[in-house]
Amino acid sequence: MERKYDTVIIGPITLDHNTDYDGREEYINGGAVTFAGYAAAAAGRRVAVVPKGNPAVIDPEEVFAGSHVETIFSCYSPSCTVMENTYFTADRERRICRNTEGILPYTREDIPVVPTGVYHLAGLVRGDIPEELIPYTALLGPVALDVQSVLRCREADDSLKLYDWPRKKEFLPYITYLKTDAAEAEVMTGLSDREEAARIMAGWGAKEVMITHNTEVLVFDGKTVYREPIKARNLSGRTGRGDTTFSTYIAERNHTDIPEALRFAAAMVSLKMETPGPFTGTRRDVEDYREEFYESACFCTESREET
Numbered sequence: 132m133e134r135k136y137d138t139v140i141i142g143p144i145t146l147d148h149n150t151d152y153d154g155r156e157e158y159i160n161g162g163a164v165t166f167a168g169y170a171a172a173a174a175g176r177r178v179a180v181v182p183k184g185n186p187a188v189i190d191p192e193e194v195f196a197g198s199h200v201e202t203i204f205s206c207y208s209p210s211c212t213v214m215e216n217t218y219f220t221a222d223r224e225r226r227i228c229r230n231t232e233g234i235l236p237y238t239r240e241d242i243p244v245v246p247t248g249v250y251h252l253a254g255l256v257r258g259d260i261p262e263e264l265i266p267y268t269a270l271l272g273p274v275a276l277d278v279q280s281v282l283r284c285r286e287a288d289d290s291l292k293l294y295d296w297p298r299k300k301e302f303l304p305y306i307t308y309l310k311t312d313a314a315e316a317e318v319m320t321g322l323s324d325r326e327e328a329a330r331i332m333a334g335w336g337a338k339e340v341m342i343t344h345n346t347e348v349l350v351f352d353g354k355t356v357y358r359e360p361i362k363a364r365n366l367s368g369r370t371g372r373g374d375t376t377f378s379t380y381i382a383e384r385n386h387t388d389i390p391e392a393l394r395f396a397a398a399m400v401s402l403k404m405e406t407p408g409p410f411t412g413t414r415r416d417v418e419d420y421r422e423e424f425y426e427s428a429c430f431c432t433e434s435r436e437e438t
Contacts, residue, residue, distance in 0.1 A: 135246045136201070137176040137382045140167045141260065142253030142280070143212040143234045144182045144189050149370070150217045159408070160194045162212065163253035163277060166371030167378030169409035170399060172199035174417065176382040179204060181243060183234045184211040197411060206241040208234040212255060215289075216370075222345065223369040229289040236261050242268060248385035249273045249308065251378060254280025256291065265302045275308035275381045277373070278315050293318045304336030308384070310377040313344045325349055326356050339389070341380060343373045348397050350380070350389055357389055359397035362424045363404035375410055376400040398425055 142164035149157045164180050172178040178199070182191045183206035191203050213232040219225040237260045242250070250268045252275065254260040260280050268274050281296045295318055296302075303309065309332060311319060316328040329340040329351035342349045350357045379399045383392035398421035403410040 134248055134385070135177065136179045137248045137385045138171050138251050138275075138378065139179045139181060139204075139243065139245065139247045139249070140164050140171070140251040140253050140378065141181040141237065141242065142167075143184055143208075143255060143259060144191060144194050145212045145214045145255065146189055148213075148215045150215075152218050152220055152223075160189060161214065161370065162255060163279070163374040165194060166374035166409045167251060167253055168195060168200045169198045169411065170375040170403065171378040171382040172201070173410050173412060173414065174379055174382060174395070174399065175199075175414040176385070177201055178382070179243065179245065179247070181206060181237075181241065183208050183237060183241060185209055198409070204243045206237065210234055212259075214255075222366045228291045230256055230285045230291055231289050233285065234259060237264060239264065239267055242271070244271055247272050249275050249381050251275040251277075251381060252280060253277050253374065253378075256283045256285050257281055257294075262296075262298060262302055265305050269305040273307040274305055275377070276306050276310070277377060278309065278311045278319065282315055282318055295319060300335050303332065306337045308339050308341065308377075308381045309337035310341045310343070310373065312373055313342060316342050326351070329356065339384075341377060343376055345372075348376055348380075348393060348400070350393050352389055355389075357393050359393050359425070361397060361401050361404070363401040365405050368404045368407045370407070371409060372400055372404060375403050394421060394425055 145162035147159050147161040168180045179202040181204045188211045191205050215229040217227045252260050282293045320328040320331045322328040325342045332340045333353045340351045347360050376396050380392050380396035399417045402420045
């Protein structure tokens with residue numbers, strides 16, 4: 132069957148209240164599905180999104196009006212996801228995040244059965260996308276999972292805390308593409324060494340493991356470790372870094388190999404981080420950025436064959 136989409140991205144749009152380190156406040160729509168949808172579509176790939184919420188509060192058509200997303204499969208929930216982010220440093224690496232409201236969990240009926248290169252599970256907190264939906268979705272097509280949707284838990288005071296995923300070894304074999312950041316990788320494996328953490332998670336069954344960091348993006352495919360640096364000239368658009376990187380990478384992987392997809396994703400996120408909000412440039416913009424700043428970079432900056 133001919134593929135209709137490169138990626139179908141499943142997750143809630145958020146209403147974000149952001150307070151910067153200098154006291155400036157903003158109210159914007161965010162969420163992994165938003166940053167991911169804009170980025171993959173801007174790369175020229177065919178994208179569908181599956182947001183869930185109350186359209187009277189957050190209208191998905193308005194949120195994605197400035198994107199090239201082809202199809203919006205909206206799912207109804209009486210509630211929406213609301214986040215309060217307080218940043219303490221200019222690079223936005225240190226923050227407190229509170230989740231004051233959330234959606235009803237996704238169900239099987241919410242997941243569109245369409246020909247796609249990958250189903251990208253982009254929940255924001257544990258419970259958005261119940262883990263039992265992972266093997267079901269894997270029956271429909273390859274699955275990409277951002278682990279924040281299984282590690283990040285809402286506490287009684289609405290704060291968010293990372294906890295390990297008790298059933299990770301049961302469900303990771305269903306995952307084609309797995310994404311963590313450095314902190315999440317340490318929670319999952321107990322290791323601060325990103326390369327070794329990637330090897331552990333691949334050993335548990337994930338086919339390709341991505342770990343994002345403020346200096347680089349790392350991918351391990353079970354045999355070779357690939358790295359590309361982040362080369363953003365400023366960090367005003369730090370929010371959405373991981374979502375942009377992962378969605379671009381997995382959409383590109385439908386068409387090219389790991390080194391090429393990783394370099395393009397690193398260039399995309401570096402350019403995106405220079406401007407707040409989701410990426411609204413073009414594929415040509417990313418290619419120009421890559422040619423200027425990644426010309427001398429190696430596709431594989433460090434590799435080691437398993438023996």
